Amino acid sequence: MTGADGTPLIVAALLLPLAGAAIAFAMPRTTRWVGIATAVVLLAVVVMLCGAVGAGGELSHAVGGWGAPLGIALRVDGLSAAMLLTTAAVSLAVAAYGRSYFRDESAGPAGFTPLSMLLIAGLNALFVSGDLFNVYVTLEVLGLSAAALVARAGTPEALTGAMRYLLVTVAASLVYLLGVALLYHLTGTLDIRLVGARLESGAAAWSAVGLIGAAMLLKSAVFPLHFWLPPAHANAPAPVSALLSALVVKASLYVLLRVWLDVLPAARADFGAVVGALGCAAVLWGSTQALRQDQLKLLVAYSTVAQVGxxxxxxxxxxxxxxGTAWRGAVYLVLCHALAKTAMFMSVGNIQLFGGDRIGELDRVVQRLPLTMAAFAVAGITVAGLPPSGGFVAKWLILEAAVQEGRWFVSAVVLVGGLLASIYVFRVIGPAFTKGAQPRQPRRVPNAMEWVAFAVALATVLLGFFGMPLLELIDAGAPFGNALEPER
Amino acid sequence: MTGAELYALTGIALFVIGLHGLIRYAHLMRKILALNVTGAGVFLVVAALAERGQDGTPDPVPQALVITGIVVAVAATGLALVLMLRVASATGRAELPDPRSE
Known part of the structure; x- marks a missing residue:
């Protein structure tokens, strides 16, 4: 099945962030404008791409005019379009926030703008890729630029966090590559769909999918492989934490989901039970760890472990x-959680700049940074999955699927996770109203940083009202078509 | 055992040795070297599995994959070495702290 030709839009979505990164790298003085201009144009392109996918189903592009199996096929269906839309929305918010956050930094070749644009180029390339080896390359682009971004904070904690993250992500990529090598040996192709069509169930196929699965679980920081995430996400600069928590951990989920849907339907039952159980454990473990944290950024980072679950x-x-229902909910949750976590890390970044990032040190923040705390609270509503936010719609769909299959344990986990999330959000909001133990001389937080955080948080609530069109977009081109077929 | 199988098994052995080194040793230089051993193992497997034709002509695609993979590995190693130096100058040792104590 080959979709309609989507060449101009797909190529633009790939080249725009690359061009932005190159310009920002070569002309450091332009970074203040290049980042945000690229992000605005990229969002426009991706919205057009989503419109085209929503109207006409899957789009595709054969790189260099060579189609699969010889060349590399780029494909955009509803699932890819939703991921691209998430990326474009978050990158615009982060670019706007980063302009103020990094306004004093000496813009160098390793500055925030070129690296973050490179990261976004890697994400976009990953989400349109239809080729397993191409996915490996994009994962490495992502991993290397993400590790470099974490190290930008320059503190010893950030440097060790970045080092650990780099080692983990490169090792995981190599494990993935070994799995891809096996799949190539078995099927003689790297195109995801052709692999799926030619692969026969067997020990080698199982090993390959097992290797790819383990690598992606490690990259997504699924419990118990989450050890590297909190130090990396909590010590990175706030806009970088937002990019990592909102987008990078979901890239590996996307890869696993593609392999799951297109490559090996036969392996589903057993493998799926293990992954689902790990997801449930991650929800409970991440939420309880978030409850125990005193440092705000660590709390938000553990919340990511839980939400990824x-x-x-x-x-x-x-x-x-x-x-099918649960996957629609999960992809919708990717979008909602991305925006909510972006808003949360931005609010925490504002509070950190204001002074003090421990819950015990919060000193009447609500009165002094009303927009920031409002952003944190509103984003918290989405993370906790309360109505009318987008998070509510997403978790409702997952819950509905669990009840439909009579999996009461899973439904209990979904509900308990939401309850724990409300508690850890309120644990922050409570002390923000009261006087701190030590009164602080606050530093000024730029207005732009407060407004961006608030706007992103507001968007998560608006998502709750625009659920239907987005769910229809996710369905375009029937990415979960395989899942909807009767069992073989 | 054919030559290709020997190469593939050697590759898997290198892969396992590399992963073991990555987890076992604390010093970052050893971890980075272990990562390169792991990578070499994977590349060896990819190249060994390339021999597919009955007339012995190797398949060119895996060779292209290995070359790309080596380029990526060089870039990753470079970044890792720079980070290691910065960790060493910031903390005084080229080792990662125990995550539980952070």
Whole structure:
């Protein structure tokens, strides 16, 4: 199945951030404008791309005019379009926030703008890629630029966090590559769909999928492989934490989901049960750890561990209808959680700049930074999955699927996770109203940083009202078509 | 055992040795070297599995993959070495702290 030709839009989505990175790298003085201009144009391109996918189904582009199996195919279906839209929205918010956050930094070749644009180029390339080896290259582009971005904070904690993250991500990529090598040996192709069509179930196929699965679980920091995430995400500069938590951990989920949907339907039942159980454990473990943190950024980072757990729960569903519902919910949650976590890390970045990033040190922040605290609270509503936010719609779909299959344990985990999330959000909001133990001489927080955080948080609530068109977009080109077919 | 199988098994052995070194040793230089051993193992497997034709002509695609992979590995190693130096100058030792104590 080859979709309509989407060449101009797909190529633009790939080249724009690359061009932005190159310009910002070569002409450091332009960084203040290049980042935001690129992000605005990219969002416009991706919205057009989503419109085209929503109207006409899957789009595709054969790189260099060579189609699969010889060349590399780029494909955009509803799932890819939703991921691209998430990336474009978050990158615009982060570019706007980063302009103020990094206004004093000496813009160098390793500055925030070129590296973050490179990261976004890697993400976009990953989400349109239809080729397993191309995915490996984009994962490395992502991993290297993300590690360099974490190290930008320059503190010893950030440097060790970045080092650990780099070692983990490169090792995981190599494990993935070994899995891809096996798949190539078995099928003689690297195109994801052709691999799926030619692959026969067997020990070698199982090993390959196992290797790819383990690598992606490690990269997504799914419990118990989450050890590297909190130090890296909590010590990075705030806009970088936002990019990592909102986008980078979801890239590996996307890869696993593609392999899951297109490559090995036969391996689903057993493998899926394990991944789903890990997802449930991640929800409970991440939430309880978030409750125990005193440092705000660590709290938000553990919350990411918990929320990523939700995204892996749908792997457990075996019936076609429940899996389809749960996947729609999970992809919708990717978008909502991305915006909510961006808003949360931005608010925490503002509070940190203001002075003090420990819950005990919060000193009447609500009165002094009303917009920032409002952003944190509103984003918290989405993370906790309360109505009317987008997070509510997403978790409702996952819950519906769990009830439909009679998996009461999973439904309990979904509900308990939401309850724990409300508690850790309120743990921050409470002390923000009261006088701190030591009164602080606050530093000024630029207005732009407060407004961007608030606007992103508001968007998560608006998502709750625009659920239907987005769910229809996710369905375009039937990415979960396989999941909806009766069991073989 | 054919030559290709020997190469593939050697590659898997290198892969395992590399992963073991990555987890076992604390010093960052050893970790980075272990990562390169792991990478060499994977590349060896990719190249060994390339021999597919009955007339012995190797498949060119895996060779292209290995070359790309080596380029990526060089870039990753470069970044890792720079980071290691910065960790060493910031903390005084080229080792990662225990994550539980952070």
């Amino acid at each position: 939700y995204l892996f729960i749908p792997f457990a569903f075996t019936s076609a209808a429940a899996a």
